Amino acid sequence: MTDVxxxxxxxxxxxxxxxxxxxxxxxxxxxxxxxxxLLPELGVRRxxxxxxxxxxxxxxxPYYMNTYGMHSIHGRAPAIATGLAxxxxxxxxxxVTGDGDSLSIGGNHLVHALRRNVxxxxxxxxxQIYGLxxxxxxxxSEVGKITKSTPFGSxxxxxxxxxxxxxxxxxxxxxxxxxxxxxxxxxxxRAHDHPGASFVEVYQNCNVFNDGAFEAINGKENRADMLIxxxxxxxxxxxxxxxxxxxxxxxxxxxxxxxxDVGEQALLVHDEKRADPGLAFALSRLATGxxxxxxxxxxxxxxxxxxxxxxxRQLLEASxxxxxxxxxxxxxxxxxxxxx
Amino acid sequence: xxxxxxxxxxxxRVETIDQVVIRFAGDxxxxxxxxxxxxxxxxxxxxxxxxxxxxxxxxxxxxxxxLAGVSAFQIHISDHEILTPGDAPNVLVAMNPAALKANVSDxxxxxxxxxNSDSFDERDLAKAGYETNPLEDGSLxxxxxxxxxxxxxxxxxxxxxxxxxxxxxxxxxFFALGLLSWLYxxxxxxxxxxxxxxxxxVPIVVEANTLAFRAGYNFGETAEIFESSYxxxxxxxxxxxxxxxxxxxxxxxGLLAAAHLAKLPLFLGSYPITPASDILxxxxxxxxxxxxxxxxxxxxxxxxxxxxxxxxxALGVTTTSGxxxxxxxxxxxxxxxxxxxxxxVDIQRGGPSTGLxxxxxxxxxxxxxxxxxGEAPVPIVAAKTPSHCFxxxxxxxxxxxxxxxxxxxxxxxxxxxGSEPWRLPAVESLPDISxxxxxxxxxxxxxxxxxxxxxxxxxxxxxxxxxxxxxxGLEHRIGGLEKHDGTGAVAYEPxxxxxxxxxxxxxxxxxxxxxxxVEADDxxxxxxxxxxxxxxxxxxxxxxxxxxxKAGRSVAQLHLVHLNPFPPxxxxxxxxxxxxxxxxxxxxxxxxxxxxxxxVDARVMSKVQGTPFRVGEIEDAxxxxxxxxEKESQQPDAAGGPNGAVAGHNGKEAEL
Numbered sequence: 001m002t003d004v005x006x007x008x009x010x011x012x013x014x015x016x017x018x019x020x021x022x023x024x025x026x027x028x029x030x031x032x033x034x035x036x037x038l039l040p041e042l043g044v045r046r047x048x049x050x051x052x053x054x055x056x057x058x059x060x061x062p063y064y065m066n067t068y069g070m071h072s073i074h075g076r077a078p079a080i081a082t083g084l085a086x087x088x089x090x091x092x093x094x095x096v097t098g099d100g101d102s103l104s105i106g107g108n109h110l111v112h113a114l115r116r117n118v119x120x121x122x123x124x125x126x127x128q129i130y131g132l133x134x135x136x137x138x139x140x141s142e143v144g145k146i147t148k149s150t151p152f153g154s155x156x157x158x159x160x161x162x163x164x165x166x167x168x169x170x171x172x173x174x175x176x177x178x179x180x181x182x183x184x185x186x187x188x189x190r191a192h193d194h195p196g197a198s199f200v201e202v203y204q205n206c207n208v209f210n211d212g213a214f215e216a217i218n219g220k221e222n223r224a225d226m227l228i229x230x231x232x233x234x235x236x237x238x239x240x241x242x243x244x245x246x247x248x249x250x251x252x253x254x255x256x257x258x259x260x261d262v263g264e265q266a267l268l269v270h271d272e273k274r275a276d277p278g279l280a281f282a283l284s285r286l287a288t289g290x291x292x293x294x295x296x297x298x299x300x301x302x303x304x305x306x307x308x309x310x311x312x313r314q315l316l317e318a319s320x321x322x323x324x325x326x327x328x329x330x331x332x333x334x335x336x337x338x339x340x
Numbered sequence: 341x342x343x344x345x346x347x348x349x350x351x352x353r354v355e356t357i358d359q360v361v362i363r364f365a366g367d368x369x370x371x372x373x374x375x376x377x378x379x380x381x382x383x384x385x386x387x388x389x390x391x392x393x394x395x396x397x398x399x400x401x402x403x404x405x406x407l408a409g410v411s412a413f414q415i416h417i418s419d420h421e422i423l424t425p426g427d428a429p430n431v432l433v434a435m436n437p438a439a440l441k442a443n444v445s446d447x448x449x450x451x452x453x454x455x456n457s458d459s460f461d462e463r464d465l466a467k468a469g470y471e472t473n474p475l476e477d478g479s480l481x482x483x484x485x486x487x488x489x490x491x492x493x494x495x496x497x498x499x500x501x502x503x504x505x506x507x508x509x510x511x512x513x514f515f516a517l518g519l520l521s522w523l524y525x526x527x528x529x530x531x532x533x534x535x536x537x538x539x540x541x542v543p544i545v546v547e548a549n550t551l552a553f554r555a556g557y558n559f560g561e562t563a564e565i566f567e568s569s570y571x572x573x574x575x576x577x578x579x580x581x582x583x584x585x586x587x588x589x590x591x592x593x594g595l596l597a598a599a600h601l602a603k604l605p606l607f608l609g610s611y612p613i614t615p616a617s618d619i620l621x622x623x624x625x626x627x628x629x630x631x632x633x634x635x636x637x638x639x640x641x642x643x644x645x646x647x648x649x650x651x652x653x654a655l656g657v658t659t660t661s662g663x664x665x666x667x668x669x670x671x672x673x674x675x676x677x678x679x680x681x682x683x684x685v686d687i688q689r690g691g692p693s694t695g696l697x698x699x700x701x702x703x704x705x706x707x708x709x710x711x712x713x714g715e716a717p718v719p720i721v722a723a724k725t726p727s728h729c730f731x732x733x734x735x736x737x738x739x740x741x742x743x744x745x746x747x748x749x750x751x752x753x754x755x756x757x758g759s760e761p762w763r764l765p766a767v768e769s770l771p772d773i774s775x776x777x778x779x780x781x782x783x784x785x786x787x788x789x790x791x792x793x794x795x796x797x798x799x800x801x802x803x804x805x806x807x808x809x810x811x812x813g814l815e816h817r818i819g820g821l822e823k824h825d826g827t828g829a830v831a832y833e834p835x836x837x838x839x840x841x842x843x844x845x846x847x848x849x850x851x852x853x854x855x856x857x858v859e860a861d862d863x864x865x866x867x868x869x870x871x872x873x874x875x876x877x878x879x880x881x882x883x884x885x886x887x888x889x890k891a892g893r894s895v896a897q898l899h900l901v902h903l904n905p906f907p908p909x910x911x912x913x914x915x916x917x918x919x920x921x922x923x924x925x926x927x928x929x930x931x932x933x934x935x936x937x938x939x940v941d942a943r944v945m946s947k948v949q950g951t952p953f954r955v956g957e958i959e960d961a962x963x964x965x966x967x968x969x970e971k972e973s974q975q976p977d978a979a980g981g982p983n984g985a986v987a988g989h990n991g992k993e994a995e996l
Contacts, residue, residue: 016817017785017786018817018829018830045812046812046815047809047810047811047812047813047814047815048809048810049809050809052648055820062817062819063817063819063830065817066815067815068809068815068816068817069816069817069818069819070648070651070678070817070818070819071817071818071819071820071821072644072647072674072819072820073644073670073671073674073820076640076641076644076670076671079609079636079637079640079641079644079645079648080644080645080647080648080651081648082634082636082641082644082645082648083607083609083634083644083645083646083647083648083649083650083651083652083654083656084648084649084651084652084809085648086607086632086634086645086649087605087607087632087648087649087652087653087654088652088653088809088810090810091652091809091810108637108638108641109637109640109641109644112636112637112641311632314627315627315628315630315632317627318626318627318628319627319628319630321628322628323628324628324629325596325600325626325628325629325630327593327596327597327600327629327767328766328767330593330596330626330629331583331593331764331765331767332581332583332764334583334584334585335381335384335385335530335583335584336581336582336583336764337384337385337387337581337582337583338579338580338581338582339387339577339578339579339580339582340579
């Protein structure tokens with residue numbers, strides 16, 4: 001690299017001059033600060049960093065980052081980011097989205113960005129509610145959700161975002177939550193460093209329209225017994241003293257058990273690099289919602305060539321085969337004839 | 341067909357004719373498009389002027405032998421300049437009863453009918469809906485009918501290959517091509533080479549097609565069933581090197597050229613849709629030009645990715661047609677707000693909804709003009725002939741880059757698939773359309789430090805700077821929310837919004853300053869009627885105007901390439917004619933625009949049948965209007981009215 005050293009930056013350098021306008025107490029603030037704390041540690045340049053968002057509360061994120069950024073159209077950020085990432089492999093492209101933006105109106109673009117493995121870091125803030133439109137249920141809201149648009153309770157089964165991403169052939173899938181800055185930073189760091197599309201579900205509290213949605217699992221007193229940290233190569237166990245664990249019943253089902261009952265040797269060992277996504281998928285189904293012990297951390301991290309580099313390889317191969325494009329020769333590539 | 345000599349003659353006789361229109365028609369699996377394409381290339385090599393019109397069904401393989409499955413290819417060749425594929429064929433090649441039934445009514449009395457008689461069995465007759473065999477019931481007596489058992493002759497010819505009859509039969513399009521190649525003295529060497537190239541991977545197919553092709557040619561020569569064969573001399577041409585192109589290929593090449601001239605990488609985000617897909621196919625072949633093509637998950641992603649690429653400094657393009665255009669509208673609005681260059685190529689087809697996917701129409705102009713929420717002006721450029729698609733693509737890109745705006749480039753199904761000889765431009769003669777990226781701060785921040793404001797405008801063009809990610813010191817955020825004039829920060833102030841709405845509008849209106857004034861083609865200078873057009877009607881209007889002038893009458897013509905904004909002096913030109921007639925394949929899109937912009941009493945001549953205007957229709961409409969004006973001049977007080985409507989193609993009065 002002939003590049004001069006990346007300048008040393010602090011959190012302040014990554015904050016724009018715009019006043020942050022989320023509701024006081026919104027979980028988005030801690031996510032923003034986690035990202036702004038992480039970026040100085042990544043050894044990347046502000047000018048090479050781009051945040052692209054769609055529409056929704058989360059989508060205001062780019063305005064607060066002193067980088068390049070685009071606040072685009074509801075649901076379309078992954079598509080727009082795909083065009084940018086494929087033409088500019090030198091950039092770090094982040095997509096910030098919400099549960100409505102990425103799983104409802106933009107569901108199609110999310111799954112295709114993941115299957116193509118476009119070099120994008122996708123942070124999906126999941127608050128299980130529509131905040132910006134003032135409180136309708138979202139595609140991750142629990143069945144029976146009472147909102148303005150569902151006064152008698154919502155009827156539709158929610159998405160499990162981690163399951164969905166795994167089903168979409170994602171190569172990196174993780175989950176974190178807005179009350180644990182350190183965990184967020186480490187998860188985002190892994191996502192950023194992943195050479196391909198990475199998808200992070202961030203449980204995020206909307207204190208105005210869906211306050212306490214994750215309290216049962218990430219409340220201070222509940223956290224130890226309800227959050228299951230996933231560590232690659234380590235037995236899956238949790239609890240203040242590691243007293244709980246996860247085992248497989250040999251039928252493809254996972255169960256939460258007491259380590260004392262089954263013994264340490266029986267615990268499932270996490271393997272985020274397994275080519276087959278079955279284990280990651282089973283882990284994503286361990287909890288049916290944020291009221292049961294829920295895994296957090298990296299579910300899956302496997303390597304597959306990213307889309308942009310495959311595209312570039314084809315361009316290179318074509319040039320090697322046919323020579324650099326010659327416009328004049330192209331115009332004359334069919335049958336031609338001349339008159340004097 | 342006009343002939344210079346007597347029509348009755350002895351075998352072996354060669355007649356010289358000045359032009360002919362041939363239509364190949366068969367089942368969509370019969371390879372008629374290939375036969376037509378090859379005949380076109382053979383004719384181009386002779387130096388005839390030519391124009392083609394492929395017409396095929398939306399179904400890939402409609403039930404064989406039915407009317408729904410008929411595919412046709414019409415080619416007009418001549419020894420003089422021509423513009424259209426011809427109003428009606430002089431020669432119809434019908435490979436089966438359905439092809440005959442669907443096309444014979446277009447053949448004028450005395451026309452040549454070449455029929456594959458093998459296909460006129462009971463089953464095929466029934467499928468086409470014939471109760472009696474037209475070869476036997478006298479219904480074709482008005483034509484010069486040549487019944488030739490093409491299927492069995494092809495199978496016989498292919499025997500040496502060992503191919504099964506069922507497979508050998510598939511070469512019968514080459515038999516028909518060989519026969520017509522003999523009849524019109526086309527050179528056959530190039531087609532034989534082409535067969536070898538195209539089917540080279542399957543030697544038995546190369547052999548079968550070549551044998552069938554030669555058998556057709558030799559059959560014409562030896563069977564002595566044709567009274568004569570025909571020669572058509574080369575047309576006079578402006579010196580230069582020519583090739584034959586379809587509109588879609590010319591458009592794809594125009595995009596490659598535009599990127600080259602702009603010194604930018606080309607990115608195409610597209611979702612397959614008829615009849616636009618060939619642009620995606622063509623560009624995907626030329627990766628050695630550095631073009632990145634993304635077959636997106638949907639139309640929205642296609643344009644979204646193109647816009648993302650534009651943000652990163654590429655020439656971003658999306659291509660679409662029909663319903664795809666509707667889906668792109670929201671992103672076009674974002675591009676208007678972001679003020680980034682973007683090309684939206686729309687190959688218009690019959691609508692609404694799925695409409696007529698393979699048939700031409702010009703009914704998207706008002707969508708391009710107005711089809712977005714909010715005040716969202718977008719420039720529009722329209723191609724007028726297949727080869728002009730090349731120039732139109734460069735012009736659309738020039739406007740997009742210079743003014744940092746999305747631009748609609750309109751073509752249509754007729755231009756997309758039709759072809760014409762094209763005098764190739766020298767690449768060095770093409771315009772430089774490159775623009776500069778911003779590289780320096782352009783303002784002073786509140787802290788007194790140099791700052792970059794993304795919405796500071798160039799006073800001449802009102803374009804904002806294009807600062808691409810990767811440029812240190814110019815980091816900025818843009819979005820769909822209203823922006824502060826200058827800083828680009830989110831701004832909801834009422835006065836600022838009004839300023840921004842006006843600035844965005846003025847920027848687009850101001851493009852007219854960049855456009856050359858238009859001049860009507862009015863050789864005698866005394867025409868009272870102006871034929872105003874846009875897009876693919878150019879050929880028919882120009883040919884119709886020529887015929888009227890040949891008859892000694894004056895008529896003026898003006899064809900627009902820039903539809904938003906209009907050329908600066910357009911209103912003045914329109915107002916200088918007593919009548920402005922606008923032939924359009926819609927119900928009056930351009931008509932509405934010029935009426936509302938210039939308060940001129942322009943009148944639409946409408947045709948929406950999925951096919952282009954016939955020259956005769958245009959010619960008749962001009963005569964009718966001149967007659968009306970002359971009558972009115974003789975009787976100044978007589979009725980006739982200021983709104984004397986123009987007769988449409990169907991004789992009904994067409995009004996807005």
